[in-house]
Amino acid sequence: MHLAYPAVLAVLLFCVGLYGVLARRNAILVLMSVELMLNAVNLNLVAFDVWLRDTLHAGQALTLFTITIAAAEIGIGLAIVLLVHRNRGTSDVDQLTDLADTGTEPGPVHFGGPGSASIAPGTDNPDETTADQALPARGQTA
Amino acid sequence: MNLAAAHPGFLSPTGVEVAFVLVGLATLGAALLTVTTRQLVHAALWLVVALGGLAVEYLLLTAEFIAWVQVLIYVGSVVVLLLFGLMLTKAPIGRSPDADSGNRWVALAVAVAAAGTLVWVVVDAFRTTWIDLGGPAQGSTEVTGAILFRHWVLPFEALSVLLLAALVGAIVLSKRTGRER
Numbered sequence: 001m002h003l004a005y006p007a008v009l010a011v012l013l014f015c016v017g018l019y020g021v022l023a024r025r026n027a028i029l030v031l032m033s034v035e036l037m038l039n040a041v042n043l044n045l046v047a048f049d050v051w052l053r054d055t056l057h058a059g060q061a062l063t064l065f066t067i068t069i070a071a072a073e074i075g076i077g078l079a080i081v082l083l084v085h086r087n088r089g090t091s092d093v094d095q096l097t098d099l100a101d102t103g104t105e106p107g108p109v110h111f112g113g114p115g116s117a118s119i120a121p122g123t124d125n126p127d128e129t130t131a132d133q134a135l136p137a138r139g140q141t142a
Numbered sequence: 143m144n145l146a147a148a149h150p151g152f153l154s155p156t157g158v159e160v161a162f163v164l165v166g167l168a169t170l171g172a173a174l175l176t177v178t179t180r181q182l183v184h185a186a187l188w189l190v191v192a193l194g195g196l197a198v199e200y201l202l203l204t205a206e207f208i209a210w211v212q213v214l215i216y217v218g219s220v221v222v223l224l225l226f227g228l229m230l231t232k233a234p235i236g237r238s239p240d241a242d243s244g245n246r247w248v249a250l251a252v253a254v255a256a257a258g259t260l261v262w263v264v265v266d267a268f269r270t271t272w273i274d275l276g277g278p279a280q281g282s283t284e285v286t287g288a289i290l291f292r293h294w295v296l297p298f299e300a301l302s303v304l305l306l307a308a309l310v311g312a313i314v315l316s317k318r319t320g321r322e323r
Contacts, residue, residue, distance in 0.1 A: 020177030022249030
């Protein structure tokens with residue numbers, strides 16, 4: 001088999017995943033795209049391992065390690081997404097802009113001030129009032 | 143020139159290559175649907191097709207053990223975890239108009255540029271490279287087990303500790319503490 005086939009397939013899968021990471025808005029869909037990118041790398045590792053006939057089979061061992069690390073990553077990532085969704089009422093990565101540098105507002109963001117409107121949770125969330133009240137309280141104690 | 147003349151041509155593909163290209167096209171289509179569909183649950187189900195197709199590609203590359211690990215871990219657990227995540231974050235069933243963010247055209251430009259560059263580089267570099275799939279299987283369970291527990295034992299054990307730490311961390315992160323509610 002030509003090495004070009006698996007290599008090109010891996011490149012295309014990686015770029016599809018890249019598009020998904022950049023274009024998707026839901027954090028879980030971003031995680032799915034990251035999985036696609038990791039799988040593209042795995043395909044490359046296996047193809048090159050089979051081509052080189054490595055006696056240590058480093059490519060296949062690394063593929064197994066990558067699969068394990070991807071499982072750990074998806075566990076931690078989903079826990080973080082669930083935590084964010086519980087606290088903010090949204091898993092929309094476009095709205096999670098606490099650490100963004102907007103360029104218009106110098107200095108730190110003041111909790112409870114006008115800046116806190118941008119991190120208010122979505123309107124369809126029953127926890128909205130509790131989250132809204134929790135944010136200024138957290139700012140005062142900090 | 144000698145190298146190019148000596149290697150098998152692209153115009154007379156072997157059976158394995160035909161199967162690889164067909165499964166690869168299905169995998170790529172499923173991956174494209176995963177990142178473009180507006181129905182969030184369908185994205186997870188198309189991801190199953192893409193990952194299963196990759197498992198078949200591993201089988202065609204004679205990496206048998208990795209193919210079954212792929213089916214067990216990715217198709218079996220990661221996708222189920224993603225589906226649970228979609229449910230627990232109250233993802234809408236059916237079409238959601240805001241699945242894509244506003245910068246999708248920039249993302250498309252970046253992805254197409256990266257794909258063009260990388261495909262050009264890879265094809266230019268490996269145009270004449272031939273994988274010899276004959277002989278004993280490179281990735282049978284016996285071979286993989288032997289190398290994993292002969293040469294890679296220490297990374298393997300370190301990785302198990304890492305996985306344990308990550309899963310304990312995930313439990314701690316997602317556990318509700320008593321004072322929150």
